Amino acid sequence: MVTIPSSCSALSCPTVGLSNGLNIPILGLGTSHDGGYSHEAVLYALQECGIRHIDTAKRYGCEEALGKAVADSAVPREELWLTTKLWPGDYGYQSAKQACRDSCARLGVDYLDLYLMHWPDCMVPGLSSREVRAETWRALEELYDEGLCRAIGVSNFLIRHLNELKDRGGVVPHVNQVEFHPFQQPLELVEYCREEDIVFEGYCPLAKGQALTHPAIMKLARKYGRSASQICVRWSIQNGVVTIPKSTKPDRIHENCQVFGFRLDDSDMAALGLLHDGRHVSWDPTHVE
Template sequence: MSTTSTSHQGGYSHDAVVYALQKCGIRHIDTAKRYGCESLLQKAIKESDVKREDLWITTKLWHSDYGYENTKQACLESCKRLGVQYLDLYLVHWPDAQVPGKSNREVRAETWRAMEDLYEKGICRSIGVSNFLINHLEQLKEDCKITPHVNQVEYHPFQRPEELVDYCRSRNIVFEGYCPLAKGEALTHPNIIQLAKKYGKTPAQICIRWSIQNGIVTIPKSTKIERIQENCEVRCGLLASYD
């Protein structure tokens, strides 16, 4: 397993993050400024004693910080809160900019040019986007130089944007899927429960394995140690669970 994801829903568990890093061998931490736990993660990382160079840390730029100068400043502030000198992956959180007097496309282009600068300076080892559709990615292709390395989008048995997945693969954009348990909805679905019984697994394990077998980089989250342990047993690539 490799990923521990945090979110603004469901709170944050220091003990769960430390357990994931120390006991499960998890090395990918996915967070965002919006989640409000970057500073808390700094403490958990220090307590875990895992070396910075062994971690892959992803965080995200919130739309209130879009724009060229704001983006660069927000990135440095996220680094400071996380206690790191660089980010392994920095994502533009949403395609909608919500900046008065400017089109979404114009603001996305300004923001992405700042992301390109951060990448070229080595402050961000990789740069990407989240929740972007094909038309958003096509506009970036026309307006900017560097193709996003990652597009992080909701992906689970009830939401399968296959056209977007195929598009990303055709452009060598890694497709990351969040909410693999459909915010818990999948855990009570009769078909998934039936498969779990058939294979002697939990519904969460079935969903995560399904996502992985579809070639999706899967980033579930949990604040419960027992859930993290449960999903660490999906020996095919990623982490935890969603409660």
């Protein structure tokens, strides 16, 4: 588990160690497509909130805009943790390598801190997903060896998909980024990742807003004098999960960053743990072989 201090700034935000010795900030800012990006919000997160971890993807269509925001923020590159993701349409050995270089160019950086395979299913005609995942992962391993990616991982992969990569005997993914919130708690997957020294990262910590009106969460918000979103983000982080809430509103980003000055009681952590009902608010990978 990670030790979480009482406050967070650009210099003190707690981190989680990866198997290769790097440290990823436990709190980041997520971005998305369909209006899920704001230049103003990214600048605010970097300059005013001390956020140093930004998550994006080619799929979101905002890498170039994000690169401009990072440049405008004047935050030194070495202080940042930038994650982007490889879309299945670019899976395959050569195309994955080119897609990574293209993402770097759009972001205006010489390297990525973390590069993820976005989804376990593949879009290469005539080849099985297993074959395509294997050759794509080989490309990511080489990008990692070349230093273009400081860490590599996957997103939305289940235990069977992770076992498949593990059985190849190469680099074990450093990170697995999966939907994680009070209603979707894949605890078996979380435990597997920890046993295999794969950092578990959670997206949609607010369940796309569905968690904010749940009576149990609202009750805890009143108890701690916090917002419902702060309760959810704090719960995720207190579980040791790297957490990347999305927002395009500076006030919401500020709110989501104020989660290091309090701690949920063990009994309240357990109560939130009972809210799991298996719902997905994003993609469900259970059908992907």
